[in-house]
Amino acid sequence: MEYSDKVSEGKASLRASCDGLLKIEKEALYRFNLLGEIMCSTLHTNTPVKKGEQVAATRLIPLVGERSLIEEAVIIAESVESAELGESVEKIVRVLPLKKVKAGLVVTGSEVYYGRIEDKFEAVLRGKMAELGSEVVRVGFAPDDASRIAEEIRLCLEAGADLIITSGGMSVDPDDVTRTGIRKAGAVDTVYGTPVLPGAMFLVGRIGEVPVFGLPACGMFHKITVFDLILPRILTNEPSGVSNLPLWGTEVFVAIANIASIRSVISENNPK
Numbered sequence: 001m002e003y004s005d006k007v008s009e010g011k012a013s014l015r016a017s018c019d020g021l022l023k024i025e026k027e028a029l030y031r032f033n034l035l036g037e038i039m040c041s042t043l044h045t046n047t048p049v050k051k052g053e054q055v056a057a058t059r060l061i062p063l064v065g066e067r068s069l070i071e072e073a074v075i076i077a078e079s080v081e082s083a084e085l086g087e088s089v090e091k092i093v094r095v096l097p098l099k100k101v102k103a104g105l106v107v108t109g110s111e112v113y114y115g116r117i118e119d120k121f122e123a124v125l126r127g128k129m130a131e132l133g134s135e136v137v138r139v140g141f142a143p144d145d146a147s148r149i150a151e152e153i154r155l156c157l158e159a160g161a162d163l164i165i166t167s168g169g170m171s172v173d174p175d176d177v178t179r180t181g182i183r184k185a186g187a188v189d190t191v192y193g194t195p196v197l198p199g200a201m202f203l204v205g206r207i208g209e210v211p212v213f214g215l216p217a218c219g220m221f222h223k224i225t226v227f228d229l230i231l232p233r234i235l236t237n238e239p240s241g242v243s244n245l246p247l248w249g250t251e252v253f254v255a256i257a258n259i260a261s262i263r264s265v266i267s268e269n270n271p272k
């Protein structure tokens with residue numbers, strides 16, 4: 001975080017010192033604001049932010065106040081326990097840098113594969129990865145055939161992908177076989193369904209330590225979907241982050257549950 005060295009209109013502003021994911025310790029912020037004559041307002045926690053962006057501002061509301069009030073505010077601001085980490089983080093407002101990953105994309109759909117319609121997904125996903133400082137190492141195309149989808153996922157892994165994203169084929173039509181393809185590729189701990197719109201038919205799982213995201217077609221039509229909520233969180237070094245993938249089976253879903261609680265888990269025998 002960077003703090004403004006000048007106070008303007010009685011307010012001091014806090015800016016992100018790097019690109020990353022904003023973390024607000026809400027309980028501590030609440031106690032800070034309960035002091036009454038001093039306030040701090042922030043952007044929402046888990047918002048991706050850019051270096052230099054203003055993320056919070058604080059002021060003494062009556063402009064002049066007792067020194068003891070400031071001292072109390074400083075104690076609250078400096079003794080913060082992170083709700084997610086369960087440990088001291090010494091800041092109410094933090095920006096976590098994002099890890100750079102190499103994504104492998106698998107665009108599914110026979111109508112795209114056989115050229116009946118032009119693919120619109122690749123450009124969207126390339127843009128979203130680039131926006132967060134990550135890159136795409138391979139883009140594979142597969143028809144509505146689970147084995148072909150699995151094969152394209154395997155080729156992405158061979159190309160060094162440490163994140164797999166599939167697009168389309170996540171709904172209930174007979175040709176929606178992307179989930180089966182993801183499972184054929186060896187994905188485990190798969191969770192299908194989130195209480196987020198757009199994105200209710202989103203899937204998350206892992207192949208070894210590589211996260212796999214199955215995006216329903218809404219990922220292409222809407223600017224923000226569940227994918228945009230989860231992706232930056234996966235790229236941090238917090239428990240939900242890519243560097244802690246051994247924890248994936250349970251803890252990552254607990255962390256993600258703040259924004260997308262688990263609706264259903266695919267069983268071995270019932271991939272739909």
Ligand SMILES: Nc1nc2c(c(=O)[nH]1)N[C@H]1C(S)=C(S)[C@@H](COP(=O)(O)OP(=O)(O)OC[C@H]3O[C@@H](n4cnc5c(N)ncnc54)[C@H](O)[C@@H]3O)O[C@H]1N2
Nearest residue numbers: 107109112118119120121168169170171172176216217218
């Ligand atoms: N009976 C139901 N149908 C649908 C439901 C439902 O609950 N019950 N939910 C809808 C919602 S919400 C979503 S989201 C979609 C999920 O769709 P899919 O992920 O299966 O998407 P597709 O069927 O593969 O494609 C939908 C549409 O988009 C076109 N498409 C797909 N991929 C591409 C691409 N790469 N480039 C350009 N266009 C693409 C595709 O041709 C279809 O027209 O399900 C709803 N239906």
Ligand code: MOO
Nearest residue numbers: 199200201216218
């Ligand atoms: O399943 Mo769709 O992903 O709800 O928008």
